[in-house]
Amino acid sequence: MENLIAALEATLSPDQATREEAQAWLEHAKNSDKPSFMAGLANALVTVDYSSTARQQAGLQLKNCISGQHGLVREEEKQNWITVDENIRGHIKECALNTLGTEKSSPSTAAQVYAAVSTIEVPLQMWNDAVPTLLKRLEGKGVTEDLTVSVLEALGYLTGDISDIDPDVLQPFANQILTAVIGAVTTGNASAKIQTAAIRALSNSIEFCRGNFNSKDERDHIMMAVCNCTLSGDSKVIETALQCLVDIADVYYVFLQEYMGEALYPIMNTAMQSETTEIALQGVEFWTTVAEHELEIEEEVEKKLSSGFVPSDQVLNYCLAALEKLLPVLFRLLAQQEEEEDEDEWTVSKAAAVCYGLLSEVTKDNIVDPTCELVRENLGHDDWRFRDASVLAFGSILSGPTPEKLCGIVDQAALPVLQLIQDPFVVVQDSVAWITGRMLEMYPEIMLTPKHFSPTLDALGYSVSQAPRVASNACWSLSTLAEECFNMAFQNMDENAERPPIYLLSPHFSNIMGLLIQVSQRDDLHESGLRAACFAAIGSFVRYSAEDCYPFVVDVAHNILERLQATLSMQPETAEHYQHILAMQGHFCEVLQAAVTVMGVDDILTISDKLVMSAVEVLRAGGKDGNEAAEDAFGVISSLIRKMEKKFSPYFDAVKPVILEALHNTQHSQNCQAAVGTLSDLLLALQDRIKPYVQEFLGLLMEVVAVPDIDRTIKSQVVATFGDFAQAIGRDITYQLSSLMPVLRHACNSAVELESSDEDDITFINHFRESLLETYTNILQALTDDNAKSTPELMEIGEDITLVISFITELCKDPNLSYSCYRISAGFIGYFTKSFNLLVYKIDLQTDMAFLYSDCLRAFGPSIKNLLSEQLIQHVVSKGKESQDPSTIQTVDWMYNHYQKTV
Numbered sequence: 001m002e003n004l005i006a007a008l009e010a011t012l013s014p015d016q017a018t019r020e021e022a023q024a025w026l027e028h029a030k031n032s033d034k035p036s037f038m039a040g041l042a043n044a045l046v047t048v049d050y051s052s053t054a055r056q057q058a059g060l061q062l063k064n065c066i067s068g069q070h071g072l073v074r075e076e077e078k079q080n081w082i083t084v085d086e087n088i089r090g091h092i093k094e095c096a097l098n099t100l101g102t103e104k105s106s107p108s109t110a111a112q113v114y115a116a117v118s119t120i121e122v123p124l125q126m127w128n129d130a131v132p133t134l135l136k137r138l139e140g141k142g143v144t145e146d147l148t149v150s151v152l153e154a155l156g157y158l159t160g161d162i163s164d165i166d167p168d169v170l171q172p173f174a175n176q177i178l179t180a181v182i183g184a185v186t187t188g189n190a191s192a193k194i195q196t197a198a199i200r201a202l203s204n205s206i207e208f209c210r211g212n213f214n215s216k217d218e219r220d221h222i223m224m225a226v227c228n229c230t231l232s233g234d235s236k237v238i239e240t241a242l243q244c245l246v247d248i249a250d251v252y253y254v255f256l257q258e259y260m261g262e263a264l265y266p267i268m269n270t271a272m273q274s275e276t277t278e279i280a281l282q283g284v285e286f287w288t289t290v291a292e293h294e295l296e297i298e299e300e301v302e303k304k305l306s307s308g309f310v311p312s313d314q315v316l317n318y319c320l321a322a323l324e325k326l327l328p329v330l331f332r333l334l335a336q337q338e339e340e341e342d343e344d345e346w347t348v349s350k351a352a353a354v355c356y357g358l359l360s361e362v363t364k365d366n367i368v369d370p371t372c373e374l375v376r377e378n379l380g381h382d383d384w385r386f387r388d389a390s391v392l393a394f395g396s397i398l399s400g401p402t403p404e405k406l407c408g409i410v411d412q413a414a415l416p417v418l419q420l421i422q423d424p425f426v427v428v429q430d431s432v433a434w435i436t437g438r439m440l441e442m443y444p445e446i447m448l449t450p451k452h453f454s455p456t457l458d459a460l461g462y463s464v465s466q467a468p469r470v471a472s473n474a475c476w477s478l479s480t481l482a483e484e485c486f487n488m489a490f491q492n493m494d495e496n497a498e499r500p501p502i503y504l505l506s507p508h509f510s511n512i513m514g515l516l517i518q519v520s521q522r523d524d525l526h527e528s529g530l531r532a533a534c535f536a537a538i539g540s541f542v543r544y545s546a547e548d549c550y551p552f553v554v555d556v557a558h559n560i561l562e563r564l565q566a567t568l569s570m571q572p573e574t575a576e577h578y579q580h581i582l583a584m585q586g587h588f589c590e591v592l593q594a595a596v597t598v599m600g601v602d603d604i605l606t607i608s609d610k611l612v613m614s615a616v617e618v619l620r621a622g623g624k625d626g627n628e629a630a631e632d633a634f635g636v637i638s639s640l641i642r643k644m645e646k647k648f649s650p651y652f653d654a655v656k657p658v659i660l661e662a663l664h665n666t667q668h669s670q671n672c673q674a675a676v677g678t679l680s681d682l683l684l685a686l687q688d689r690i691k692p693y694v695q696e697f698l699g700l701l702m703e704v705v706a707v708p709d710i711d712r713t714i715k716s717q718v719v720a721t722f723g724d725f726a727q728a729i730g731r732d733i734t735y736q737l738s739s740l741m742p743v744l745r746h747a748c749n750s751a752v753e754l755e756s757s758d759e760d761d762i763t764f765i766n767h768f769r770e771s772l773l774e775t776y777t778n779i780l781q782a783l784t785d786d787n788a789k790s791t792p793e794l795m796e797i798g799e800d801i802t803l804v805i806s807f808i809t810e811l812c813k814d815p816n817l818s819y820s821c822y823r824i825s826a827g828f829i830g831y832f833t834k835s836f837n838l839l840v841y842k843i844d845l846q847t848d849m850a851f852l853y854s855d856c857l858r859a860f861g862p863s864i865k866n867l868l869s870e871q872l873i874q875h876v877v878s879k880g881k882e883s884q885d886p887s888t889i890q891t892v893d894w895m896y897n898h899y900q901k902t903v
Contacts, residue, residue, distance in 0.1 A: 004029070004040050005050055008057040026061060035084050038065050042095035045110060052104040059099075059109025062092070067116040081120050093117055093127070100137060100154065101147025108150035115157030122162055123169045130158070131173040135180050145191055152184060152197035160204035167207040174209045178222070181205065185225045192234035199229060199237070203244040206251050213252050223248075227263050235276050242271055242282035246289050253293045257316055265322060272329050277348055284333065284351040287326065291319050291358035298362070306884075319362045324370065330356050331374050334389035339427055343469065343528060353392050360400035368401050372409060379416060384425040391417060391428065395435035398442045410443045414452050421459040429470045433463045437477030444484040448504060456481070457508060464519050468527035471519060475533035478512065479540035481505070486544035499598075503546040510552050513541055517559065520587075526580065535587035539594040554603055557595035561610055564588040568617050582629045585618050589632035596639040604643060611640060612651045619658040634662070634674035641681040649689050652682070656693070663700050669711035672704070676714065680721045683728040691729055698725060698736055702743055716768040719747055723775030726782040733782050734793045741800055747772055748807045754816065766818035769811060773824040776804045777831060784835050794835065804828065805868060812875050819883035823891050826876050829868065830895030873899050 003025070010022035030037045044050055044058035068077045081089070096117070099110035114134065121127035137143070137151050155177065162169050170177070184190055184198035202222075212218045226248070229241035245264065249256055256264065264286075271283030294315045301311040319326075333352035341347060360367050375394050378386040394413060398406065417439075421432045436459060440447045447456055460481065463474035482505065489503035505512070516538050525531045538560075542553050567585050572578035592611065596604060604611075618633040637655055641648045655678070662668070662675030679697060683690055690697075701718050704710065722740060726733040733740075751772060754765045780801070783794035794801075808825045811817050873896065880892030 001040065001043070005044060005054045008044060008054040008061070009051060011057050012053055030065065034065065034080075035088050038062055038084070039088050039091055041065070042092045042113075045113065046095040046099045046102075048102050055099075055103060056105045056109050059103075059113055063109065063112045063116045066092075066113065067119060078120050078124075081117075082124070082126070089117070097133065097137070100150040101144055103146070103150065106149075108153050111150050111154035111157055114154045115161060118158040119161040119165070122158070123165055131155075131170070132176065134158075135176055138180060138184075145194060148184065149193050149197045152181065152194065152201050155180070156197065156201035156204050159201060159208075163204060163207050170205070170208045171211070174205070174212055177201070177205050178209060178212055178218075182222060182225050185229060192232065192237050195229060195232065195234075195237045196240045199226065199240045199244050202226070203240075203247045206244075206247050213255060219255060223259055223263070227259075227267060230267050230271070235279060238271075239276075239278045239282055242267075242279065242286065246282060246286050249286060249289050250293065253290070253297075254313075254316070256290070256318060260318060260321070265325075269325065269329060272333060280333070280348045281346070281351050284330070284348065284355050287319065287322070288351070288355045288358055291355065291362045294319055294362045295358065315362075319359055320366060323359065323363055323366060326359070327356075327367070327370050327374065330359075331378075331389055331393055334392050335378075335383070335385040337385060337388060337427060339425065341427075353396060356393060356396040357399065360397040363400070365401045365405045367397050368405050368409065371397050372413075375413070379420075384423065384428055387420065387423065388425070388428045388431050391420065391431040391435050395431070395438045398435075398438050403443070407443065407446065410439060411446050411451075414439060414447065415455055418452075418455045418459045421463055426467045426470060429463060429466055430473055432459065433470050433473035433477055436460060437473065437480045440477060440480045440484050444488060448484060448488055453504060457512075461512070461515060464515055468522075468524050468530045471522075472528045472530040472533040475516070475519065475530070475537040478516070478537040479533075482537070482540040482544040486546070489546065499545065499547055501547045505541075506546050506548050509541065509545065509549045513538070513552055513556060516541070517556075526583075531583060531587060535590055539591045542591060542594040542598055545598060550598070553595060553598050557592060557599060557607065560588050560591045560595070561607060561614065564592070564614050564618075565610065568614065568621070582627045585629040586627075586632040589615065589618070589629065589636045593632070593635045593639045596636070596643055599643075601644060601647065604640070605647070608640060608644065608651070611636060612654060616654055616658055619662070628670070630662070630668075630671045631674045634671070634678045638674075638678045638681045641678070641685045645685045646689075648682075649686055652686065652689060655682075660696075660700065663704055666704055666707045666710050666714065669714055673711070673714050673717055676701070676704075676717045676721055680717075680724045683721070683724045687728045691732065694725060694729060694732075694736065698722075698740070702739065705743065705747075712764060712768075715747075716764070716771045719744070719768070719775055720771035723771075723778035726775070726778040730782050731793060733779060737779075737797060741797065744772065744775065745800070745803060748803065752807065752810045754814065762816045766816070766821055769821050770818070770824055773804075773808070773821065773828055776800075777824065777828045780828065780831055780835070784831075801832065805832075808876075809869075809872055812872065812879075817879075819879065819885060819888055822876055822879045822883065823885070823888040826880055826888075826892040826895040829873070829876065830891065830898050833868070833895070833898040833901070868899065 007022045007025045007029075010018050011026070013019050013022070029040075041058045041062040045055055045062060047055070050058075066077065066081055092113070096110045096113040100108065100114070103110060114130075118127065118130040122130050134151060134154055138148060159170060159177065181198045181202045184194050185202070187194075190198075206213075212222070226241050226244050230238050230245075232238050232241070245267070268283045268286050271279050271286075274280045274283070294317075297313050297315050300313060301315070304311040330352045333348050334356070335349075336352075337347065337349040341349075360371075371393050375390045379390040381387050381390070394417065398410070417432060417435060420428055421436075423429055423432070436456060440456070446452060460474050460478055464471045464478070466474070485504045486500070489500035490497075493500055516534060519525070519530070519534045520538065522530070525534065538556065542556055545553050564585060567581050567588070570581055572581055596611075615633040615636040619630050640651075659675045659679055659682075662671045663679075666672050679701075701721060705715050705718050722744065725736070747768075751765060751769050754761060756762075779797075780794070783797070808829070811821060811825070877892045877896050880888045883889070
């Protein structure tokens, strides 16, 4: 035990060698016998005679042993914990509980340990009295402030962590939890520390207390308690109470109306004008949250109305009601910026700008007139902060209001705003460079007129040579300028044309590109995101160039290629220099990708040797490290493949090794994903050339999808690439089906249900489903003949065809299924029924009808109607038409046509 205590204390030693030695000892002890190690940590935590440092470190080590350091507890940690001996688990829980209130350090690490165990065991119903046992410590005499705070901290941790997993788990304890936290908040002699801990616990409990919030009396009691805390004399209590009101607004928007006038409006108005930054930020965050919620409701209402449904929710217009009084306060907050402000620091001014923009989206035309009045009053203000606030406010309302309302105003305001680009204060210049891009993006029809085009060009040309933050925004605005000029010129072009012969930027193209190349060589390129913005602008001017700018594009490609080659022989002097080289290589590759898409094949062939070898060299040098330059190098290769097609064949042997290496290094997910994409391009471009290597590539891809912790986006992309194999080698895919089909079946089983309601998870699972359906469609097409007729090879996978139809049937039960999935499903069904229909036609007319019909029975069953129900077909047709997407509607109509012919 002495060695353990010594090691724990040494983890905070000022001597690095001592710290590393202590950490190594602890790691060895954990790996040698983790359960005993955790029991020792629990003993160290609970023993009051040990130093505060030892106990605190014991608690942190123990918490990390139980739940890791990943935020949400992973399945691996759950399994590791529940396999620990029950007696040891019980001992750890008892020690954590008994430690509460005895620690001298804050926050309580025992509270973290108790919550870590609860987060695993309570959802699994292994510790049903975790919450009651904890709350019982607040009962009786002798309850100290330290004990109360640590119990409430534990309650806050466990309610927050368990709510992230499943809020309903704690619903049975809602009354007990609310009684405890509201009691702690409202007790007359409660200290600021107790109130702060109690309100935090309440914030984490909001989601599973719906029953309580649905009761007006209980809701009033909760809201009164929290609102009263905003009147505290302690700034931390006020900040925490405001944060709780933000959380309540997020979950219980519909109930806010009865508290707005008398409580929430004045509370938030006072908060926003507070001199304490943290309090002011929460006041702004409240209105940001309300605005976001109203936007979400608006989108949902529009979606339901367009689908013929009656929306269940409605916008209650809290933002609109507060707008008149809210805007002047926000404007003053916009004017609180400092000249030397840390760009990464979240300030009141930045928060106000975000809130202002969201209010514009919600209130639309209503925000224009009061904002314009503020801008007119302050655009020429003596204080640069108010000039800057005017630019920010005007830029914030460019999205939301109707063009009819704003067009004339933008036309009048653009020139006065652009003139501020030479303001003596950098912050104002920065805002003008930003709003220029906004005006170009939102109102190109105004900014590209003769009246505004030259002043815009002059302003951006001036600002790219200014301070890094100004130049960075100017570069982003130039990117927008290039795209909008291209789009405007393209409007009257033939739909088959690739680019306009000439456009607004043609006379200025060489000069602007020269300025950008100069910027790309600045010594301060690494500041304020200038490097990324500059090369993005160069890439945009290349990508969105007119035909008469082509010679300049070729010159840029040669210039950038030479600079890329120069970096390959550089010897980095420091780690920072190495990172700079990698970043430059990545950006050079980004520009070269754009150039390849524009250049003709003949011009590409003059530099293709250098391009491929440079990209391969970048991959060889940095591919193992998983750096971004390697990902961009794959992008160059893919661009070349797509442009050169079969002419890329001589380079196959050079790029094959780096693709294989990246596929083996699955821990570097972005590079691995880029390699999969490049392989896909190779398959589609080279086809016959790739056939001898199909077994090798396909086998490796199957190993990739079998990696347990691989990035899920890679799995989706690999599944799509399986379909590219079928498309590339046609009926030869037959020889790979015995190993490929089991992988696809397993993928189907994992893609049917989605337990999470998280938007990112829904997006991913739909993308995964799309990849699966596209792959099956490609296989189906590969196994038909030139006339789209079924073949013996197709008949042999009848069981898998049946599985896909069943898969589609199950997917159609998911209300979150994407329209793209419906389109691809319709494509698969249509192609299948088309093939089947042709086979029936052959049965009727050919002499071997009995043999063919028996094949059909063996593959698909006695009736296609048993496989494809009318209900399924009608559902797919209905959802396809609901999408209002021409491609999807065309596909479902095509499918239905072939289905009708068959049945």
